[in-house]
Amino acid sequence: MLLDAENAMAEDRDGNSVERAGSVIASSIRETDFSGWHKAKTTIGVILTEIGDANRTSIQAAVSARMQASLRSRLTEEQVDKIKISFHAFPEDWDGKDKGHPANAALYPDFRQSDQSRRVSRFVKRTIDIAGSVAALICLLPVFLAISLAIKLTSTGPIFFKQERVGQHGILFTFLKFRSMHVQNDSTAHKEFVTRFIAAKADYAETAPATQPVYKITDDPRVTSIGNFLRKTSIDELPQFWNVLKGQMSVVGPRPPIPYELTAYDVWHRRRILEVKPGITGLWQVHGRSRTTFDEMVRLDLKYAKTWSLWLDCKIILKTLRVVVSCEGAY
Secondary structure, three states: OEEEOOOHHHHOOOOOHHHHHHHHHHHHOOOOOEEEEEEOOOEEEEEOOOOOOOOHHHHHHHHHHHHHHHHHOOOOHHHHHOOEEEOOOOOOOOOOOOOOOOOOHHHOHHHHHHHHHOHHHHHHHHHHHHHHHHHHHHHOHHHHHHHHHHHHHHOOOOOEEEEEEEOHHHOEEEEEEEOOEOOOOOOHHHHHHHHHHHOOOOOHHHHOOOOOOOOOOOOOOOEOHHHHHHHHHOHHHOOHHHHHHOOOOEEEOOOOOOHHHHHHOOHHHHHHHOOOOOEEEOHHHHOOHHHOOHHHHHHHHHHHHHHOOHHHHHHHHHHHHHHHHHOOOOO
16 A cells, blocks of 8 residues: 655645654554655655455555545645645456556566666667667568468468567567467467466476476467478577567566466566567576476576676577577477
């Protein structure tokens, strides 16, 4: 719960209204709750613990009424009316159905501090992304034309595959790839596999004959003849340079998930789409690729977010070229 008293300070006669509000709140909450500054001297935050599966709407109404009654005992009616009370529940209900619903910034103040401290570095990274994506789109134009012709000659349907993906802070965007599958496919099998994969229950014996586990569907009947080549060489990923140019992705970063994947995420998994912008390649792609468990992939994404530097991006890009050439872990 946040109590924003910035507007109430205009009605403050003695300059102590916010401090008085803080003492009222501290004496009104339960022993298991915590209160403190969310924004120094203007916004008071309260963490309401042990809520469980109780109805959030009824709890918010009851707590709000109780807080307003307590505040009226120490502040004027005008001051209380200008205090804005808001509620934010963690974890958020991300079910993949809210179109473009971003993460609640109030629940992640550490991200805001990180963004401010890395402002210059992020500007440099974005500049490199723009220059790199423009150069790639121009230089690879002959490849784009050749692949487009091959797709049209070997299967019916569009050249590009468009899909909603979850970007940084939970914002949805349209993700581009060269189409490697037949059109009008049933995604049920992929949903089931992804759910099992995230829960660390992927049965590699059903998906690959190799002795080493492969955490990706292999010999997928939905893939076209040219699609196998595109996936094996990762050429199907090239159109994502357009997503990089638009600012939806970066060259290096975590892979953007499909919305229905979020329903299987644990709370700690969500940080992989909150801390940094998604990318075409990343630590996961150069360390195991399809032979890495989901938890290991998330840990690599979080490691990248915490240790990110321009030199690390350069090393990942160079390693990506080696992995692509060798087709290691590609299916």
